Amino acid sequence: MNSETDHQPVRTKPWGFGMHSSEEFGEEEKALVLGVLDKKRVFRFLGSDKEQSEAFRLERLYRERTGAKHALAVNAGTSALVSALIGAGVGPGDEVIVPAYTYIATAAAVLLARAVPVIVEVDDSLTMDPVALEAAITPYTKAVIPVHMRGVPCRMDEIMEIAGRRGLVVIEDVAQANGGSYKGRALGSIGRAGCFSFQQYKLVTAGEGGLVVTNDDTLHERASIYHDSAFVYWGMNAQNKQPAFPGENYRMSELHAALALAQSGRIDAIVSRLRHIKSSITAAIGDLPQIRLQPIPDPQGDVSYSLVFYLPTAELARRFAQRLAREGIPNGTIDNNGFADRHIYKNWTYVMEKRGASERDTPWNCASYKGNVEYSQDMCPKTLDWLGRAIAIGLHQHMTDEDCDDVIRAIRKTAAAF
Ligand SMILES: *Cc1c(COP(=O)(O)O)cnc(C)c1O
Numbered sequence: 001m002n003s004e005t006d007h008q009p010v011r012t013k014p015w016g017f018g019m020h021s022s023e024e025f026g027e028e029e030k031a032l033v034l035g036v037l038d039k040k041r042v043f044r045f046l047g048s049d050k051e052q053s054e055a056f057r058l059e060r061l062y063r064e065r066t067g068a069k070h071a072l073a074v075n076a077g078t079s080a081l082v083s084a085l086i087g088a089g090v091g092p093g094d095e096v097i098v099p100a101y102t103y104i105a106t107a108a109a110v111l112l113a114r115a116v117p118v119i120v121e122v123d124d125s126l127t128m129d130p131v132a133l134e135a136a137i138t139p140y141t142k143a144v145i146p147v148h149m150r151g152v153p154c155r156m157d158e159i160m161e162i163a164g165r166r167g168l169v170v171i172e173d174v175a176q177a178n179g180g181s182y183k184g185r186a187l188g189s190i191g192r193a194g195c196f197s198f199q200q201y202k203l204v205t206a207g208e209g210g211l212v213v214t215n216d217d218t219l220h221e222r223a224s225i226y227h228d229s230a231f232v233y234w235g236m237n238a239q240n241k242q243p244a245f246p247g248e249n250y251r252m253s254e255l256h257a258a259l260a261l262a263q264s265g266r267i268d269a270i271v272s273r274l275r276h277i278k279s280s281i282t283a284a285i286g287d288l289p290q291i292r293l294q295p296i297p298d299p300q301g302d303v304s305y306s307l308v309f310y311l312p313t314a315e316l317a318r319r320f321a322q323r324l325a326r327e328g329i330p331n332g333t334i335d336n337n338g339f340a341d342r343h344i345y346k347n348w349t350y351v352m353e354k355r356g357a358s359e360r361d362t363p364w365n366c367a368s369y370k371g372n373v374e375y376s377q378d379m380c381p382k383t384l385d386w387l388g389r390a391i392a393i394g395l396h397q398h399m400t401d402e403d404c405d406d407v408i409r410a411i412r413k414t415a416a417a418f
Contacts, residue, residue: 011328017396021205054257068213070220077197080210081109087223093368094142130158148177151303181301204263278304314388327410335387
C-alpha cells in the first residue's frame with residue numbers, strides 16, 4: 001500500500017443514522033396516535049371497555065412477547081423499576097444489589113423505594129459479575145437488579161442460581177434490551193419481574209414510558225396500587241387482594257401507549273437486521289490479535305446495536321479510538337470520554353455522597369437500616385478497567401452491507417497500525 005492511499009480515510013461519507021426508535025416513525029405510528037384523538041379519550045380506561053384501551057393492548061402485546069402472566073404500563077422505565085421494587089416488598093432497611101455500569105436511574109429507583117443500593121463489579125460482558133453479586137450479599141439484601149446493558153443479556157443462569165439459593169428477588173432492568181433473549185427466553189421474563197423503558201434513546205419509543213412484566217400476582221397487584229394513588233378505589237379491581245397504600249401516579253396515557261404499541265410491532269424486524277449487521281462485522285474482525293471482542297453471555301439473544309471490543313490498556317484504547325474516528329467511523333471508549341457519563345457508578349454523585357431529597361431521613365440513615373454500605377470512586381476497579389479499554393461502536397438497523405464493510409475495513413486498517 002503506498003502512503004497516499006494509506007492516508008485516505010476508509011470512509012468519507014457522513015455517518016448519520018439517527019436513533020433506532022424515532023427513525024422508524026411511519027404510517028403505523030400515525031394511524032394509532034390519530035386513532036386515539038378520534039376516540040377523544042387520552043386517559044387509559046380500566047372499566048368494562050378496557051379492551052379498547054391502547055394501554056391494555058400494549059400490556060397484552062408484552063404478555064405475549066414475554067410469556068408473562070401480567071404486564072403493567074407506566075410512564076417511565078424508572079417508574080417501572082420503582083413499581084416492581086415496591087411490588088416485591090422492597091423498602092426501608094433493605095439492600096438491593098445493582099451493577100457498577102448501568103444508568104443512574106437503576107440506583108435512583110432503589111433509593112425511591114427507600115432501599116439502599118449496593119454497587120458491584122461488572123465483568124468483561126459489561127453486565128453484573130455473578131461472583132461479585134454473591135460476595136456482596138448481606139443479611140439485609142432483599143433483591144438484585146441485573147441490567148442487560150447495551151442490549152447484552154446478563155449471565156442469568158448464574159444470577160438466578162445465586163438468587164434462588166440466597167433467597168433474593170431478581171428484577172431485570174430491560175430498559176436497554178427490549179427484544180433481547182437469554183437461552184430462548186425473552187429478557188424480562190426470567191426474574192421475578194422485568195422492567196422496560198420507552199424513552200426515546202431506547203430501541204423503541206413512546207417519548208416516555210415504561211412497563212413491568214411478572215408472573216407474580218402479589219407483585220403485580222402491589223405495583224398496580226403503587227402506579228395509581230386511587231387504584232384500589234376504582235371498583236373494577238375487585239379481584240385485588242392487597243390492601244391499599246399510597247402510590248405515585250405513574251399511569252401511561254393513551255397517546256403514549258399508542259405510540260409504544262406501533263413501535264413495539266417493529267422490534268423483531270429491527271433486532272433481526274441488527275443481529276445480521278453485528279454478526280457480519282464480528283465474523284470479519286474476530287481474528288485480529290490486537291483486539292478482543294466483548295464476550296456475550298448468549299450471543300443469539302444479543303439485541304446487537306452495540307459493538308464493543310477491548311484493547312490491552314486504556315491508553316491504547318484512546319489512541320485506537322482516535323485513529324478509528326479518523327478513518328470515518330464514529331466510536332468512543334466508554335470511560336475517559338471527556339464527560340461524566342452517568343452510566344458509570346463513580347459519576348452517580350448523589351449516591352456516592354449518600355444524598356436524598358431531605359437530609360434528615362435518607363435510606364442510609366433511617367432507623368430501619370442496620371447495614372453499613374460504603375461507596376468510593378475506586379470501589380469497582382475492574383469495572384473502570386474494562387470500561388477504560390472498551391471501544392464501542394453504535395450499530396443501526398439502517399446500515400447497509402457497504403456501511404458494515406467500511407466498519408470492518410476501518411477496524412482492520414487501524415489494528416494493523418497497532
Ligand atoms: C433508560 C434507562 C432507565 C430509565 O428509563 P426511563 O424511561 O428513562 O426512566 C433505567 N435503566 C437503564 C439501564 C436505562 O438505560
